[in-house]
Amino acid sequence: MTAVDSARGATRAVPPVRARERRPARWRRVGGQLLNGALTLPALIIYVGLMVIPVGYAVYYSFTRYNGIPSQSPEWVGLDNYTRIFSDPAGEMHSSLLVTAVIAIVGSLIVNALALGLALLLQKKTRFNTFGRVVMFYPHVLSALIVGFLWQALLGPQGAINGLLNASVGSTVPFLSNPTVALWTLVGVIIWAQFGVQLILYIAGLQTVSAELQEAARIDGANRTQVFRHVTWPALAPTFTIALVTSLLSLLKAYDVVLGLTNGGPGDATQTWAYEILAVSFANNRVGLACAQAVLLIVIAAVLSFSIMAMRRRADAGAEALS
């Protein structure tokens, strides 16, 4: 029956048929919704069980003094843990925040710059490039802890590199014993271990850039830089956003490499926020304080991620307005 029929009052002429038709349709709709709900339920249970509840517990414990032992009850202390973090009476929180900021900001920028540069070099499918991609991705396959121990053996005062330097030029580099050099060594090792994933993201992103557009730009007289700036880069911008956000989030959580390479030292020169949570607060059974630190890390990660994505959306909107 068409809308015109209905408008002519056809529904009044055959009311029992309409009612019969409407009821199964509504049931079908309700049934469909129930089925959708039932199919969503397993994923929902997993999501709530593995994400919502643990984060909920972390938020709750962050307002308590608790040692993590189930037979001993958490004691509600309000904002004490957060006050401890912000006031930092023992001078340990703020320095680890600074170390984390350096690793996350400098590290993610260098990782992405390196990965993008190498992706441009390795984007064509040749045997050498395939081999190059495998070699570049390989560090990411290794456990971060192993990476830390491996580089410690190479860069330590008695390590292979300092041994070679000592034998050849008669001096060594304090890769792990000078606080400033140790921090940059850590950043370098993290970059080495990290950029394989970003490289793959950029190579995948480059496959989506229109070859016709690039060719057209070249025919119009654009040089390599201009083609990259005006054709490749805009097309690669969504990939760049994803790569930047994922590397930033990954570096904010840097822990394993720190443990293997420097164990936070010398002094507290390479103690990251995650190291402070796992190797200091949790290790001393201060679960309440550790949870407050973890909650702040989640908030910082969320703010940074959403800010980058908002900037990206604004840039897209600006570009559309101009075109």
Next chain:
Amino acid sequence: MSSHTHRRYGWVALTATTVLVLTACGGGSETQEQPSTDGEVGGQIRMLVNITDNLTQEKWDELVAPFEEETGVDVVIEGPTGQSVAESFPALLAAGTAPDVIQSIFPTGDTAPEVLDLTEFEWAQETPMVDTYSTDGKINVVGVGTQAQSVLYYNKDLFAEAGIDETPKTWDEFDAALSALDDAGVETPIGFASDWATGVQAQQVWHPQQNVTTPGWQAEVAAGSSDLGEQFLPLFEHISSWIDAGYTVPDDIATDSGTQEAKFIDGEVGIYPMGSWFATTLASSPPEFEVGAFSPPVEDAEAYPGPMGATLASPYMIWNGTDNAPSAAALVEYLVSDEDAILEQAKMDDFSRTGLDTSTNEYSALVQELMDNAPELVVPGNQTVGDLALPVAGFNAKFTELVQQLWLGESADDIAANLSSWYEAEKTE
């Protein structure tokens, strides 16, 4: 209000309700009651142990084999699931899968309610250092012997080359010895190492003087009549002066203890502060030179040797939640009381025991001599149980982090002030 907004509020409400309900249920129950140790010995028990180069899984299995044969109990040896037993035990407690017997760590303020009270056992009363490690007379950890902490191993050949005829007794003599070693071209006059070792070694050097100046200093600090930073300030000043003179360099605190020990054995280190367990390492890789050992210096030569820093060797405790307490208690009794088991453990990791010759090599005999000459045994600052425990957690890790900063150019005063600030912040937790 749109249906989308309704749905969003619905999700928020559902999530919040779930979380609140579950967190409300998440509160802990009361501490477990003490299980009975009366009953039949048998079945299976799990023992969490420290695994090192000296304490291998194979040696642990051999150690408990006679007990298993005699009692029929199946003892399952487990290594730490995390970095160490200290890290693994609280995690296993939280998971509800703690082992029946725990070796190598002491109870802390947090874990003490979770371990069995051993006060009622006669054999527990006869174990070493039992008074030092008991709280108000209550025993919840027992050990197999005493490990000397304050031992300065030295290379006799390098001392002779530097013209040092007698080991130093005072700080002035100690500084002069380091200077002589340096002048003689010794690469590392005093060998400090990275990670945990830096803090432990610094304390080892300081135990005798600290306990001469302030006997029972932990109690003084805990009572507020002494400041923690002030307790260590003179030590920090000594170390700073050694760093300034180049007797120890920043590379030392980035060199792991295994490598530094290898350097000592290779004859590149003049003095190496370490606990009695280093004697086992020396015995397994004997150096070509003759090794000596002396007690750290004190201010006044008449007070030399000062009290010896010492800890309970191979501590054992039993989890309160064990369902096989009789077997767990029988195993611990065997490990700390049976003479053969004690001697076997002395072979694994060197220690002393009054009334029993546990010297297994020439190096442990050197340590035993220092123990015999010490006027008393004193416990270090990281002791977590007993009437002399500082009311803070994580002392060694923080002490190491701070003392390493001396090598990075921080002043002794600043490090002492930071240690005090940390203590004040932690004890209020």
